[in-house]
Amino acid sequence: MIQVGDKIPDAPLSIGSADGPQNTTTGEFFGGKKVVLFALPGAFTPTCSAAHLPGYVVHADQLKAKGVDTIACLSVNDAFVMQAWGEAQNAEEITMVGDGGGAFTQAVGLELDTADFGGVRSQRYAMIVDDGTVTALNVEAPQQFEVSSAEAMLSKL
Numbered sequence: 001m002i003q004v005g006d007k008i009p010d011a012p013l014s015i016g017s018a019d020g021p022q023n024t025t026t027g028e029f030f031g032g033k034k035v036v037l038f039a040l041p042g043a044f045t046p047t048c049s050a051a052h053l054p055g056y057v058v059h060a061d062q063l064k065a066k067g068v069d070t071i072a073c074l075s076v077n078d079a080f081v082m083q084a085w086g087e088a089q090n091a092e093e094i095t096m097v098g099d100g101g102g103a104f105t106q107a108v109g110l111e112l113d114t115a116d117f118g119g120v121r122s123q124r125y126a127m128i129v130d131d132g133t134v135t136a137l138n139v140e141a142p143q144q145f146e147v148s149s150a151e152a153m154l155s156k157l
Contacts, residue, residue: 003137055150
């Protein structure tokens with residue numbers, strides 16, 4: 001599993017946009033900026049939709065006021081699903097990142113096998129990445145939502 005002080009590994013990412021999915025790499029996405037990335041098991045799922053994403057929507061201005069350039073929500077879903085979920089949640093200030101094949105999630109060692117529920121997904125976590133280096137990492141215990149909230153990450157900035 002990735003640790004504080006580690007560089008983000010190379011992996012492809014996809015971001016939904018009005019022009020369709022925009023493919024990028026972790027180097028492009030994280031390079032030269034401070035990013036708060038929070039990841040979750042799936043778009044449109046109960047805790048993710050009721051608490052995790054909405055907390056970052058509510059606190060986006062506070063995060064940006066503390067020097068965060070990008071707030072990103074990542075899930076092992078495709079960019080179309082992530083874009084639709086972001087629109088449904090009024091997440092205009094959040095970059096909705098699709099990790100469709102799970103390459104990033106596996107590269108950072110934070111995958112979760114949910115078997116028939118959805119296959120390989122992401123664990124619930126949040127990290128602060130400064131110019132490609134992890135400076136804070138909060139990984140949730142199974143079935144929990146405490147340390148990866150927007151409020152928890154605000155306290156780390």
